[in-house]
Amino acid sequence: MPRPTSTLQRKRKLPTAPLPPAKSTVVPTADSDDEEFGNGLLDASFSDDSDSDADVEDQDEEDGEDEEDEENDETSDSDASADEFPELEDDEESAVDSDEIPSEGENNDDDGEVDASGRKIVLDSAGNPRYIYPEVNPVYDSDDSDREQKNTIGNIDLSLYDEYPHVGYDINGKKIMRPAKGKALDALLDQIDIPKGWTGMLDKNTGGDLKLTQKELEILRKIQMDEVAQDGYDPYAPTIEYFTSKTEVMPLSAAPEPKRRFIPSKHEQKRIMKIVRAIREGRIVPNKPKEPEQPKYYDIWADNAPERPDHVMHIPAPKLPPPTHDESYNPPEEYLPTEEEKKKWEDEDPEDREKDYLPRKHKALRLVPGYDKFINERFERCLDLYLAPRVRRNKLNIDPESLLPKLPSPQDLRPFPTTTATVYRGHEGRVRALSVDPNGIWLATGGDDGTVRVWEILTGREVWGLKLADEPVNSVKWRPVKETGILAAAAGDDLFLITPPIFSPQTEELSRQVLEHGFGAAAVTASTTTNGEPKKEPPAKWARPITTSHLAHVTVQITVRHTIKHIAWHRRGDYLATVSPEGQNRAVCIHHLPRHSSQLPFRKSKGIVQRVEFHPSRPILFVATQRYVRIYDLAASTLSKTLMPGARWISSFDVHPGGDNVIVGSYDKRLLWHDMELSTKPYRTLRYHEKAIRSVSYHKGGRPLFASASDDGTVQVFHGMVYADMLENPLLVPLKVLKGHKVTKALGVLDIEWHPKECWLFSAGADGTARLWN
């Protein structure tokens, strides 16, 4: 290695060749640098040549002096160091020149003594010694004169130095002075013509203007434009084709094709023959059909999962029922179908058949034929399994008798009518209405033949009869007063008040008096009102019938404008209400017997009125229209309640003698029991008649009985107990169906009424008879 050898030589020489001090002072540093540089070069390039060793060493002697001056700070003697002073001073002077502003401290430094190691010791302001080392003279290797001249203030905010002339300190702790700034005019001039590279930004390191070179600006622009910042990169350089797209016509080599290309390969043939042999021997089967995959079975229930209860929504398919005896190939003979059954089965649609096979008997097993519908049946089952909707049905395994309600036996609720006791025959055509006199001796009936007949109840003898009109008698009612014997009968528009000649003369006389008393009163009122306003036409005309022979016993004839269908007496017998459904607002008319006056209680009709009844004890009027039963308070003349039975067409109704319960019969076969304390809706709805209900009736003589009559020719008797205790609901027990009336022209029993005391029931039928049931 050349370098180390040379240094070794120099070190060896040091003691041998003492330095001439004069020489070192003469040689300017710049020159020595040059020489050194040149030597270095030579040294580096030609150190291999041993011939020139001597020359080199000679030259080295001169160099060595310089080196020693600089290097031997630690090794040289004190006398040698004295020579250096002028040099140092020189340096300082030049430094002062450049700085312009000389500092005191620097001058003071000169005063300090120099110790053995060459450092200057000065006292600082506190009086402590401060060592100032001499400037290090780097060897030429470490020369960094070409490095960028940068100040070394570091990353410190310049604003901290605003008050000072310097901007920081260099490595030696010397102040770095702020770069000189021009005057205001210069600044202005600077602003006016912008110098080249002006950015307007402050260089943080120097505190001066930041100036960018053209190159830097170009880089910035490229970065800004998203271009490659590298200088000289051309993104659009033409492609270099590694392979040409042109085909070369001429071959690269002109050698002929080798022979092997035309000869089949022996190696390949060997391999093929191996396969051929294998195929011939059957070791390889070409195009062998794939074996169908055998399903793999394993213990799928190995985990022994405990049985879970089924999910609520899971409905397993029901199993098919096991076969019965009649499916046997050899069933008992009674299971074989008769000819009729066979024919019936064959005629039936296959879907309707109860069983899909006909039982057959075969003498021996060998005679049993194949079952031709086997596949169909399995197929049906498959369809059922995936297609039939499943539903969970609870099977009730109970005795049907347990469903029947527990009711007291009818035998315990005796007496009640069960059989026909008397049949009252005589009417031609239907018997429309009947009424029992308050004493319970006579029965009055009115029929389609226009007659009113009175019968003795017990014997069934017709005592008296009278043809009132050609129209049917729609209603008959005895006056509910025991002392008199007055019968009201309605035929057509007329209401007849009759005193039948069957009572004792005294009774007859009294009745006549009651009826005729009003004529006088009517005359008085007529005379008083004549002088007033023009008389309004009265709702009804009261008249004495022309006393012909056949109407001899009719005392009063009241004529209204429409056909009267129903009569209702007030309990005291003074008032009488008639219903003529066609009459609209004149449908209900109340007649006052003592005064022979009539009045229309309703100004406006609220539907077709079917029936009216008086409350058994209070001044209340019940009016039944088609749908509702309205209850009017007569004293206050207001509507107090409306019962809503829910029936389509009410045919009749009756008020319980207690006054709190009402039964309503309707043409739509329903019987409705209303407890007025409870609700306006029915307490019970009973539907048992096959045809429309014509009439309903309570027993008024203190027995808990009621009955309904229907077009199906039956009368249904009920036990209907109403308790005094408000909390207890009425007890209804059906007792007996009375059958006897024949149904003629779709009409059965038209009217019923109870005997005032006994538990006897009277019924009027469309077959022309009235019957007594007991």
Next chain:
Amino acid sequence: MARIKKKGTSGNAKNFITRTQAVRKLQVSLADFRRLCIFKGIYPREPRNKKKANKGSTAPTTFYYTKDIQYLLHEPVLHKFREHKAFAKKLQKALGRGEYGDAKRLEENSKPRVTLDHLVKERYPSFTDALRDLDDALSLLFLFANLPTNHNLPAATVSNCQRICNEWQHYVIRAQVLRKSFLSIKGIYYQAEIQGQDVLWLVPYKFAQTVPADVDFRIMHTFVEFYTTLLGFVMFKLYTNEGLVYPPKFDEEADARGAGLRAFRLENKSIAALPEAEEQTKRQQREFNKRVATLNISAIAENGEADKEEEETQPTEEQPDENIDAFAPATTKAADVLPQPGAAVATTDSDSDSSKPENLFGAFTFFLSRESPREPLEFLLRSFGCKRIGWDAVLGDGSFTDNESDPSITHQIVDRPPLNKVTLPESQTAAIPFSAGGRVPGRVYVQPQYIWDCVNAGRLLAPADYAPGALLPPHLSPWVKVAEGAYDPTAPLDEQDEGSEEEEAEDDDNGMTEDLEEGSDDDVEMEDSGIADEEDEEDEESDDEEEEQRRQYQAELEAEAKGEKPVAEAPTKKKSKKTKEQREEEERREMQKIMMTKKKRKLYEKMIYGNKKKEDEAENLRKKKRKLEKEKKRAAA
């Protein structure tokens, strides 16, 4: 205030989904949906309120449970279907282009295969669940095993079904779980009891099935696909529990020779016997030992005899499973003799009853004539302990003996009318020790029904009733339990009920022989006097009844006046009396019905209707029986 509930967000409206909606949700074709439903066991439901379930519409619709359909959404089988759809398109494309090689390669390599294993576990979480659902599976597979193949039905499916059926029968024989069987006009019903579950299946008679045109075989095929998988797993479990290897070895050659059940070879699990199975065998062994210990010394001699016979038969027998459970035949032999020494002393071979019904035929050697149905008889006999069954060579391979004259045969099953002596050729009679009529003396000849009746009765019946050519006793279903009031064909008529006297009287009127009429008249008179007494009491009780009586009497008088027979008086009166009582009862009931609510009344009427129908049926049968008996009597007279 509580939040107002929005309509259609819960309950019926939410729980049910119509089929169209379901198909649309799953994005499958209807056919795929059907397959999926069959595989998954999803079925339509009947919502409690159809209107709510169908957004207010009452149009007839099929509803599914919404959650069922939701589970279907991520069903692997559904994905397979989709894959198959893609595959079908590829195949179609290849075929359309005429690339048959490609098509074949596709078919072979990339056809998606559906596996149903997971569905079996899913549908039947426990083994018992699976056993419960075997009825339909077995019936369908037995049908398919007997179907002719055609383009709808590949031969592989049929042979697969046959294999499964045979394996099943083998298990039933081996485990001795068959309980009952019944010859019906449709086919033969069998019932096995496995782990407490009754499995009932129907096997058609061996005839070519008529394949109707209106049956969709794709549906049946889908079911068969699932059922084969199910039965594979079920049988694996059953075989393993029995200590056998599943699947058993199948000898194709033997099968071709018509060996039937014998074409299978059961193998014992040499090492890996399941612990339960081992335990079971141990238990059996213990039982056997106990029995041997209590063995009567007197019976030993006979036992030795029987054992000798056993030894004789053993070599000829080629039944593989014989070697596995060597103790089994010994058990049967011992059991045959043990419990009733009296019977054993009397006869060793023919009438000795076995202790267990499973070994009913254990002591006998059967021979099946060639006209008798071999498969069901073989299955039944082997299930009930019979080890030696021979049959005519015509019936196939694998019989114990082909020789009808084999002296070891104790029973022969014959299903032909008895032959005349004349018809038997001379040479035959000379060669074989047949007696007159082609019978071997000492051998029991019975018709096939004998086997079934014995099995159902659980004991050996007298074979005389079932002799060839005899009029067979009726074959009854073993599953009918006679309810109260129902008709029991086994019980004599008089025991059944007395309420039907009335009809008898009616019949009398229709015209009977003299002596019978007399007898019935006596009865009527007796009852008349009773009624008179009652009448007296009733008079005191109620007036209305008296009235009724009076009217009736009047009516009768009138009728008499018109010139009707006075002879008819007695029965009619009795009848009217009856009807009157009935009428009163009926009236009372009608009254009670008035007070019922509509719902209860409907229910009540329905129940009454059902009961009445049943009663009518029973009554009809009784009536027919009575008539038949009378005819028989008349014929006898």
